[in-house]
Amino acid sequence: MDEVKVVVAHSERATLRVGDMFLKVDADQVRIDVEVESMALVPVPTPQVLWRQPPVLAIAAVPGTALGRLGEPSTASPAAWAAAGAAIRKLHDAPLPPWPGRGGRGRDELAADLDGECERLVTSGVLPADLVTRNRHVAEAALRPWTPVFAHGDLQITHVFVDGDEITGIIDWSEAGQGDALFDLATLTLGHEEHLGDVVAGYGTDVDLDVIRAWWSLRSLLAVRWLVEHGFDPFAPGCEVDVLRSQM
Known part of the structure; x- marks a missing residue:
């Protein structure tokens, strides 16, 4: 029997690897529906769906290696990173899916969530007030109108796979x-x-780099407590807290 490896596991979902197959266990079947439907629609390489038996989705491993990891230098070439940008553009140019993004909060709701989270970070002592205040100011630029695109919604560096300079799967x-x-x-x-x-x-x-940096601050501020509470370490070198510090 192939070794069973736990890729990620927390209270919301778990992913196991068995040989060249990944088993995603998720009690939220809407989330699995979105995953399967998205992979069928997008014009970029995705894993093959092998079978589905709720609450488990089985998908094949994609060839290649991840573009990199948060907190570690990426060994991928500049051309591979550029290929990732081109693949994302192809995704964003695709027809909109018939459902809203699961994280699609409006500006007012997002701002309220951010304000509440910033207050909790300070009052709980998780982060110093000046670090939170500075990054809350930077994050303001992300709270603007935007034209919706077909977005991945969780495009972490470990979710993009490359072989040399080619994208092999997202x-x-x-x-x-x-x-x-x-x-x-x-x-x-x-x-x-x-x-x-x-x-x-x-x-x-053309891309507004100030908005990119604003999303770095906003995403990190909203993630720190969740990561700590679910057994991850946002204080590790190069991770979310270092990203916040870099904005100072």
């Missing part, structure tokens, strides 16, 4: 839907600012 589509294009670009480059220029070059259109 995984984990459970948050996909109508969203902000710059949120996808910001999520991919979080903690890897040195590759932002490569991604934007591959994306091939």
Whole structure:
């Protein structure tokens, strides 16, 4: 029997790897529906769905290796990062899916969530007040109108796979839907600012870099407590707290 490896596990979902197959266990079947439907619609490489038996979705591993990891230098070439930007542009140019993004909060709701989270971070002592205040100010630029695109919604660096300079697959589509294009670009480059220029070059259109940086702050502020509470370490070198510090 192949070794069973726990890829990620927390109270919301778990992903196991058995040989060349991934088993995603998720009690939220709407999230799995979105993942399967998105992979069928998008014009970029995605994993093959092998079978589905709720609450489990089985998908095949994609070839290649992840573009990188948060907190570690990426060994991928500038051309691979540019290819990721081009793939994201192809996704964003695709017809909108018929469902909203699962994280698709309006500006007022997002601002209220951010204010509440900033207050909790300070009062609980998780982060110093000056760090929170500065990044809350930076995050303001993300709270603007945007034209919805077909967005991945959780385009972490570990979700994009490459072989040399070619994109071989983009995984984990459970948050996909109508969203902000710059949120996808910001999520991919979080903690890897040195590759932002490569991604934007591959994306091939003007991008407001201040909004990218605003999303870095906003995403990190909203994530820190959740990561701590679910057994992850946002204080590790190069991770979310370092991203917040870099904005100072």
